[in-house]
Amino acid sequence: MTASSSKNLSCIASIRSIADIGASKKRHYSYLKMFHDTFKGKLYAINPSAEPIPEFPDVAVYARVTDVPDDEPVDFAFIEVPREHVIGVVKDCAMKGVKLAAIFSSGFADAGTDEGRKLQADLARFIKEEGNGLHVIGPNGMGLYYPRLGIRWRPSLPVEHGSTGIVAQSGGLCNLLIHGLSAAGIPVSTALSIGNAMDITALNAIAYFKDDPDTETIVAYLEGIPESRGKEFMRLLRACQKPIILIKGGRTATGSKAARSHTASLVGNYSAWLAATRQSGALLVETFEDVVDMAKYVTCYDKARVKNVCMLTLSGGYGVICSDALASHGIAMPDFAGNERLNGSLRHEIAANGTSVGNPVDVGAFIYEVAKLEAIAKLVLADPSVDGLIFEIAPLYVASSLRPDVHLETELPAMLARVKQHVAKPVVVITEDIGYDAVKADITARLRGLEIPVFSDISHIARTLRYVNDMKRSEG
Amino acid sequence: MTASSSKNLSCIASIRSIADIGASKKRHYSYLKMFHDTFKGKLYAINPSAEPIPEFPDVAVYARVTDVPDDEPVDFAFIEVPREHVIGVVKDCAMKGVKLAAIFSSGFADAGTDEGRKLQADLARFIKEEGNGLHVIGPNGMGLYYPRLGIRWRPSLPVEHGSTGIVAQSGGLCNLLIHGLSAAGIPVSTALSIGNAMDITALNAIAYFKDDPDTETIVAYLEGIPESRGKEFMRLLRACQKPIILIKGGRTATGSKAARSHTASLVGNYSAWLAATRQSGALLVETFEDVVDMAKYVTCYDKARVKNVCMLTLSGGYGVICSDALASHGIAMPDFAGNERLNGSLRHEIAANGTSVGNPVDVGAFIYEVAKLEAIAKLVLADPSVDGLIFEIAPLYVASSLRPDVHLETELPAMLARVKQHVAKPVVVITEDIGYDAVKADITARLRGLEIPVFSDISHIARTLRYVNDMKRSEG
Numbered sequence: 039m040t041a042s043s044s045k046n047l048s049c050i051a052s053i054r055s056i057a058d059i060g061a062s063k064k065r066h067y068s069y070l071k072m073f074h075d076t077f078k079g080k081l082y083a084i085n086p087s088a089e090p091i092p093e094f095p096d097v098a099v100y101a102r103v104t105d106v107p108d109d110e111p112v113d114f115a116f117i118e119v120p121r122e123h124v125i126g127v128v129k130d131c132a133m134k135g136v137k138l139a140a141i142f143s144s145g146f147a148d149a150g151t152d153e154g155r156k157l158q159a160d161l162a163r164f165i166k167e168e169g170n171g172l173h174v175i176g177p178n179g180m181g182l183y184y185p186r187l188g189i190r191w192r193p194s195l196p197v198e199h200g201s202t203g204i205v206a207q208s209g210g211l212c213n214l215l216i217h218g219l220s221a222a223g224i225p226v227s228t229a230l231s232i233g234n235a236m237d238i239t240a241l242n243a244i245a246y247f248k249d250d251p252d253t254e255t256i257v258a259y260l261e262g263i264p265e266s267r268g269k270e271f272m273r274l275l276r277a278c279q280k281p282i283i284l285i286k287g288g289r290t291a292t293g294s295k296a297a298r299s300h301t302a303s304l305v306g307n308y309s310a311w312l313a314a315t316r317q318s319g320a321l322l323v324e325t326f327e328d329v330v331d332m333a334k335y336v337t338c339y340d341k342a343r344v345k346n347v348c349m350l351t352l353s354g355g356y357g358v359i360c361s362d363a364l365a366s367h368g369i370a371m372p373d374f375a376g377n378e379r380l381n382g383s384l385r386h387e388i389a390a391n392g393t394s395v396g397n398p399v400d401v402g403a404f405i406y407e408v409a410k411l412e413a414i415a416k417l418v419l420a421d422p423s424v425d426g427l428i429f430e431i432a433p434l435y436v437a438s439s440l441r442p443d444v445h446l447e448t449e450l451p452a453m454l455a456r457v458k459q460h461v462a463k464p465v466v467v468i469t470e471d472i473g474y475d476a477v478k479a480d481i482t483a484r485l486r487g488l489e490i491p492v493f494s495d496i497s498h499i500a501r502t503l504r505y506v507n508d509m510k511r512s513e514g
Numbered sequence: 515m516t517a518s519s520s521k522n523l524s525c526i527a528s529i530r531s532i533a534d535i536g537a538s539k540k541r542h543y544s545y546l547k548m549f550h551d552t553f554k555g556k557l558y559a560i561n562p563s564a565e566p567i568p569e570f571p572d573v574a575v576y577a578r579v580t581d582v583p584d585d586e587p588v589d590f591a592f593i594e595v596p597r598e599h600v601i602g603v604v605k606d607c608a609m610k611g612v613k614l615a616a617i618f619s620s621g622f623a624d625a626g627t628d629e630g631r632k633l634q635a636d637l638a639r640f641i642k643e644e645g646n647g648l649h650v651i652g653p654n655g656m657g658l659y660y661p662r663l664g665i666r667w668r669p670s671l672p673v674e675h676g677s678t679g680i681v682a683q684s685g686g687l688c689n690l691l692i693h694g695l696s697a698a699g700i701p702v703s704t705a706l707s708i709g710n711a712m713d714i715t716a717l718n719a720i721a722y723f724k725d726d727p728d729t730e731t732i733v734a735y736l737e738g739i740p741e742s743r744g745k746e747f748m749r750l751l752r753a754c755q756k757p758i759i760l761i762k763g764g765r766t767a768t769g770s771k772a773a774r775s776h777t778a779s780l781v782g783n784y785s786a787w788l789a790a791t792r793q794s795g796a797l798l799v800e801t802f803e804d805v806v807d808m809a810k811y812v813t814c815y816d817k818a819r820v821k822n823v824c825m826l827t828l829s830g831g832y833g834v835i836c837s838d839a840l841a842s843h844g845i846a847m848p849d850f851a852g853n854e855r856l857n858g859s860l861r862h863e864i865a866a867n868g869t870s871v872g873n874p875v876d877v878g879a880f881i882y883e884v885a886k887l888e889a890i891a892k893l894v895l896a897d898p899s900v901d902g903l904i905f906e907i908a909p910l911y912v913a914s915s916l917r918p919d920v921h922l923e924t925e926l927p928a929m930l931a932r933v934k935q936h937v938a939k940p941v942v943v944i945t946e947d948i949g950y951d952a953v954k955a956d957i958t959a960r961l962r963g964l965e966i967p968v969f970s971d972i973s974h975i976a977r978t979l980r981y982v983n984d985m986k987r988s989e990g
Contacts, residue, residue: 208832210830212831218949289841351686354772359687359763371768438670496802
């Protein structure tokens with residue numbers, strides 16, 4: 039079995055029973071409660087006392103997972119016992135025929151001690167040699183989030199499921215990613231917080247997502263990949279047709295020091311990593327916010343490049359600043375002055391005093407003339423010099439309309455959806471952070487429903503497009 | 515009179531009467547209505563018909579501003595007549611002894627025609643030679659926003675007033691700035707949308723803000739300064755003790771082309787401009803979002819540098835990514851490993867298994883132990899190697915508390931206020947965009963009340979600190 043196998047993570051979709059091993063009153067049965075609240079399958083609590091739990095009378099309690107009757111399979115085990123008991127519990131799981139376990143317990147290689155390292159090495163050896171097909175997420179990770187079946191690791195995590203898969207070497211970041219993506223309207227299919235990645239690695243997770251029919255976009259947070267696995271990793275990325283958004287902790291000397299103290303990962307040389315992954319077709323981003331931005335983009339437009347953009351703005355000055363920001367990220371704004379055909383048509387729409395129509399196009403004067411905006415947007419986007427359109431919707435002009443008969447909050451999104459469909463090039467919206475939060479949330483949700491991504495900050499658009507443009511593609 | 519005089523803009527504070535010249539039924543008396551709604555002084559409508567306006571029975575209407583009785587001075591005129599009538603109206607204003615007028619009308623130099631340029635040149639000559647002390651904002655600008663007296667140019671503009679002065683060569687951007695700053699809790703003292711800057715220039719505006727007792731921070735959006743005024747401009751910036759946040763449209767070739775088509779400004783060479791303004795002590799930023807971020811920072815910490823930062827995070831992985839983002843903007847995170855004194859004290863607080871405590875410090879395990887967080891924050895911030903603290907408050911952990919007895923939404927802000935007061939170095943908070951909008955808004959407002967700026971994105975913090983750090987200061 040190669041490391042880029044999925045190690046049968048595909049069993050996740052058919053989890054029908056869970057054993058919460060180590061559920062204890064002392065910890066308020068918090069994980070048990072969470073499974074009980076949302077998991078629809080059979081639930082077992084494993085605790086040496088084997089006493090029924092009054093708060094959960096419908097949960098069967100056993101001293102060991104091997105005590106569960108033979109005709110009742112346990113598909114997934116969540117292990118929250120103290121580290122010294124983990125090996126015994128894992129042996130029981132293997133004996134019971136459990137296929138997947140998440141070890142939440144910490145104090146293994148993460149402890150930075152010889153004792154911890156030895157405990158982990160023993161565990162790894164057992165899984166490899168006598169595991170009976172058992173695979174393990176962790177230790178020292180949050181484990182498995184699979185909202186389709188109500189499997190979560192924190193009660194606040196959303197119950198809605200989507201089509202973005204996450205694998206992360208950091209549980210806290212995994213929480214942020216799940217919440218951040220969901221808040222952006224991009225719910226998650228599966229998240230794997232792999233912790234020390236003793237058995238299930240990021241490569242296994244990506245291999246699983248690559249073939250998972252419920253996952254369309256992949257997000258991976260990595261601090262390091264063992265050097266021996268580098269080539270295999272690149273092959274896996276190249277083989278994956280789905281967009282992979284990759285964020286690498288420890289790009290800089292400072293970050294790399296932080297990563298070493300975080301997961302003891304050897305982060306390697308970032309520029310080598312950068313060069314290699316770019317070749318592989320992965321979308322390499324830099325910050326948490328970049329991940330959410332990129333996910334917004336690729337869920338609408340896959341990996342479509344936008345090297346030459348046209349922007350429609352409501353204010354000349356804002357257009358100037360945005361032009362600067364785009365240019366400093368290598369995104370061009372084609373000059374329409376020398377474009378006779380386009381300029382002729384635009385002049386017809388805009389009747390701009392005989393002067394050339396520039397790019398950005400200042401449409402502030404026509405904000406209430408939606409048909410004219412549509413004509414302008416279709417014209418510029420259809421021009422061969424333009425790959426994509428950025429449309430400014432300042433919430434101010436939607437909120438405090440000077441024309442009560444025009445309902446910009448519905449008419450602008452519908453218009454942009456027609457434009458996007460007409461031309462089949464990316465359209466993105468910028469709606470600034472200037473208050474009017476309710477209006478902004480409303481228009482963002484409408485646009486999201488029409489698969490038009492919305493950003494609040496021109497730097498975010500510029501960074502997102504730069505990452506997409508920088509990605510290498512195979513020819514043809 | 516030098517260009518860096520304030521041209522008596524200090525008269526703004528004592529505006530007791532306004533003439534709305536050109537108020538017309540056709541335009542629904544929209545400006546008149548706005549002044550009527552919030553301006554507390556005497557209001558005149560000037561319209562050739564001189565007929566009373568039924569909707570505004572308490573507003574005196576005259577055919578010409580010179581018809582206003584001699585014993586009733588007009589302090590400010592808002593001119594919204596067609597361009598061909600502007601010169602006549604301006605002559606009347608001068609005759610009446612009006613000290614300040616805003617010409618909203620456009621079609622002057624902005625039209626890009628010989629006719630427009632001539633109209634503007636005639637107007638400029640009159641003001642200079644026969645103006646009788648009249649000064650003019652515009653033409654082709656929104657004019658004057660002075661919320662203290664209820665003077666606005668758009669009914670949606672906030673009525674609350676603050677201590678940030680704005681001058682902008684773009685009316686639309688001026689709107690965004692007023693709304694964006696107000697939404698960030700930084701209301702405005704005066705905003706001047708100077709349009710073609712025929713008489714009142716950005717230099718005059720800055721000179722006015724420099725001495726205005728109600729203005730503590732200055733924001734300027736410029737596309738160009740005439741080359742002949744360059745040295746004077748730099749002298750003015752150097753002479754100003756208040757933080758000046760400067761954003762220059764047309765930094766790049768693309769942006770500079772956009773600026774030419776916007777205000778016909780010659781934008782000059784950005785790197786020369788950058789070098790000169792840095793020397794002057796102005797805070798040069800690049801995007802609209804940068805302006806708001808910088809204003810949040812300087813209103814709390816003036817121009818305090820933070821070259822070496824300590825970060826307290828709730829997740830190791832998030833700390834790694836943030837370290838990378840800070841490092842790539844030249845902000846260091848001092849290594850605590852070699853810092854025996856600090857590491858000893860930190861170990862005492864954190865009891866971290868005998869390992870060194872890193873920077874960022876992962877305080878995820880202590881998020882509900884506010885006293886411990888306070889001790890850690892005070893320790894690291896007091897260390898001479900640290901100039902400032904970034905504290906992560908993920909709204910998730912505040913919203914879905916695992917400890918109902920701990921009220922993080924009030925206890926964390928109060929704790930950080932004590933830390934900031936104890937050590938007198940900048941403390942900023944990052945609270946990610948991951949949903950929980952109400953919690954986020956609540957904690958942001960509390961922190962703002964304690965003069966602790968809040969950001970949503972590590973790139974925003976990194977950019978803000980970089981701009982502050984890059985600014986040159988005079989020695990000593």
